[in-house]
Amino acid sequence: MDERSEFPRNVAEEAQLREGLDQIARSRVPSDRDLWPALQARLFPSASRPAWWWRRAPGWAWRTAGLMLVLALAGMAYAPSLWEAFFSTRLLEQGGKLQALSLSQTRDGITVTVERAYADANRIVIGYRVQGLPVSSGISRHPQLTLEDPEGRRIPELIGEGLVGASEALGAALPPGEIGGAVSFDPWELPGWPFHRPGMLSLRLRVAFLPVPQEGAAPGAMHFFIPSQTAPTETPSALSAEPPPSAPSFVFDLKVPVVSEAEIYGPQTVRAHGLDLTLARWVRAPSGIRARVCFVPPDPSLVWTAIVEQGFATGLEVAPNVRMEGTVSGRALTVTAPILMGPFTWRGEQTCQDVFLDIPGGMERDRGGRVVFRVTEVIGWDPQNPEPAVRWPGPWEFSLSADHQQPSGP
Amino acid sequence: MEEQEAIARWRRGDPEGMAVLVRRYQQQALRVAALILPDPMQAEDAVQAAFIRAWTHRKTFRPDAAFWPWFRQLVVHEALRLARREGREIPAESGPVEEAGGAPESDPSHHLDSQEMIQRLARALERLSPTQRAIIVLRYYEGLSEEEIAHALDCAVGTLKRHLHEARQRLRRWLSDGL
Numbered sequence: 001m002d003e004r005s006e007f008p009r010n011v012a013e014e015a016q017l018r019e020g021l022d023q024i025a026r027s028r029v030p031s032d033r034d035l036w037p038a039l040q041a042r043l044f045p046s047a048s049r050p051a052w053w054w055r056r057a058p059g060w061a062w063r064t065a066g067l068m069l070v071l072a073l074a075g076m077a078y079a080p081s082l083w084e085a086f087f088s089t090r091l092l093e094q095g096g097k098l099q100a101l102s103l104s105q106t107r108d109g110i111t112v113t114v115e116r117a118y119a120d121a122n123r124i125v126i127g128y129r130v131q132g133l134p135v136s137s138g139i140s141r142h143p144q145l146t147l148e149d150p151e152g153r154r155i156p157e158l159i160g161e162g163l164v165g166a167s168e169a170l171g172a173a174l175p176p177g178e179i180g181g182a183v184s185f186d187p188w189e190l191p192g193w194p195f196h197r198p199g200m201l202s203l204r205l206r207v208a209f210l211p212v213p214q215e216g217a218a219p220g221a222m223h224f225f226i227p228s229q230t231a232p233t234e235t236p237s238a239l240s241a242e243p244p245p246s247a248p249s250f251v252f253d254l255k256v257p258v259v260s261e262a263e264i265y266g267p268q269t270v271r272a273h274g275l276d277l278t279l280a281r282w283v284r285a286p287s288g289i290r291a292r293v294c295f296v297p298p299d300p301s302l303v304w305t306a307i308v309e310q311g312f313a314t315g316l317e318v319a320p321n322v323r324m325e326g327t328v329s330g331r332a333l334t335v336t337a338p339i340l341m342g343p344f345t346w347r348g349e350q351t352c353q354d355v356f357l358d359i360p361g362g363m364e365r366d367r368g369g370r371v372v373f374r375v376t377e378v379i380g381w382d383p384q385n386p387e388p389a390v391r392w393p394g395p396w397e398f399s400l401s402a403d404h405q406q407p408s409g410p
Numbered sequence: 411m412e413e414q415e416a417i418a419r420w421r422r423g424d425p426e427g428m429a430v431l432v433r434r435y436q437q438q439a440l441r442v443a444a445l446i447l448p449d450p451m452q453a454e455d456a457v458q459a460a461f462i463r464a465w466t467h468r469k470t471f472r473p474d475a476a477f478w479p480w481f482r483q484l485v486v487h488e489a490l491r492l493a494r495r496e497g498r499e500i501p502a503e504s505g506p507v508e509e510a511g512g513a514p515e516s517d518p519s520h521h522l523d524s525q526e527m528i529q530r531l532a533r534a535l536e537r538l539s540p541t542q543r544a545i546i547v548l549r550y551y552e553g554l555s556e557e558e559i560a561h562a563l564d565c566a567v568g569t570l571k572r573h574l575h576e577a578r579q580r581l582r583r584w585l586s587d588g589l
Contacts, residue, residue, distance in 0.1 A: 021531075034433065173470040
């Protein structure tokens with residue numbers, strides 16, 4: 001570089017430039033400008049709002065749930081840590097249930113650290129952090145995690161969350177060049193799950209990086225979601241021995257203790273308006289409630305959706321994140337709507353759908369309270385037509401009592 | 411209120427702590443933003459957005475760190491975001507730089523203390539891309555090292571050096587040529 005062709009080129013010129021910049025800056029900014037009144041009005045409006053709240057959007061699907069969940073978390077700013085910021089790890093981290101790890105590998109200047117791992121009857125969760133990712137013009141690299149059991153079968157991904165830079169919605173920020181994320185995987189396709197689970201899971205985690213066009217050139221101030229690539233099940237066994245789509249850069253062998261705490265109910269079959277619907281299983285674990293409903297569709301050529309809700313008997317304290325719906329069928333119930341819904345998939349003649357639901361705080365304190373799981377309607381869709389082709393009314397109501405509880409454990 | 415106490419109260423969510431920090435740093439922030447965004451209204455928008463971001467992200471601030479470097483990064487990011495949204499990137503930024511006519515007799519620094527040269531410097535700055543402006547401001551107004559700027563802008567040091575070199579060449583040529 002020929003410094004003679006540059007300005008500034010020496011200390012004296014640097015001082016002159018600094019002085020020139022200062023004069024320009026002062027000429028553009030009134031010395032008495034005070035931003036505080038405007039900021040105060042924006043940050044602390046007189047009508048105070050709750051410290052945090054929860055918003056729901058009914059009918060979320062797996063493939064769009066990621067973005068919707070971030071929007072739902074808009075009020076949950078100020079989370080003190082990354083794992084408390086992410087939707088999929090917040091309750092587990094706050095409950096001290098996530099296993100803290102510090103498994104790091106560095107290659108070509110990129111460091112991948114597995115910081116959290118967790119498994120229970122409903123979910124396997126991996127929390128990771130990446131440092132030193134190069135950012136080339138217009139291209140960023142997003143981590144892709146794949147998880148395999150000891151036989152090399154791929155465990156389907158349920159949902160992933162991630163953060164780059166700072167996210168106001170998540171209330172969290174990472175230093176430049178870092179990515180943090182949490183990915184949930186589906187253990188229900190592992191042999192024996194969810195009824196019989198090992199005390200310890202041996203897993204192989206592969207982390208690869210996919211180059212993707214960078215949206216928005218400004219560093220930081222964005223969050224991203226890894227779309228769920230795999231529905232919970234596409235065949236009776238969704239485990240695949242196929243290699244991941246891109247060559248892995250990092251491989252971790254993990255041993256993850258499986259939290260034994262779980263209540264499993266089902267199967268139960270209820271008939272409404274001539275249609276039998278089966279609650280194949282309903283599983284309450286620390287990571288949340290997950291249920292699977294199945295039925296033989298009246299028209300197998302259609303794509304089916306179930307409208308699901310869940311009620312908890314009266315006398316339980318309502319958690320702030322639980323939607324309250326008053327009375328249902330003459331009984332006061334606390335009702336939660338699904339937070340994640342998978343697509344219907346074929347299992348023999350039946351079509352089945354998995355749903356995830358919240359665990360209300362009151363329920364945590366009063367296990368054994370009666371739970372009602374209800375499918376209010378199933379809807380058949382012609383893939384070529386946005387209007388429902390068939391609306392089959394319910395309700396199919398399942399009362400989860402001790403009679404229907406299944407033994408479970410290692 | 412001392413700065414440390416203000417920071418502690420701000421981190422606890424106390425508006426009084428926030429007020430102290432806003433009034434202590436708003437002028438400095440507005441000046442940095444005004445050098446990157448020549449439109450004073452945009453500069454003010456950028457600083458307001460940075461303060462709001464600072465409030466929402468206050469838990470990520472390390473208590474042992476200095477406030478201004480952390481906040482300055484927010485200001486620069488917001489200013490660049492606004493500049494890019496307005497499409498103010500100069501296409502020539504990534505292209506080759508013409509050989510500057512930086513002969514000793516056309517030394518711009520000889521006259522930089524005159525009002526005419528200050529105006530010329532302001533126009534030269536506006537002709538730089540927002541990124542190059544930010545780099546010049548951080549390097550020569552804020553006195554950051556190249557490594558610190560690269561970290562603040564989340565780019566490689568080599569990339570930063572190339573931008574800085576090009577920006578300095580352009581400044582020399584534009585100041586010498588009278589734009």
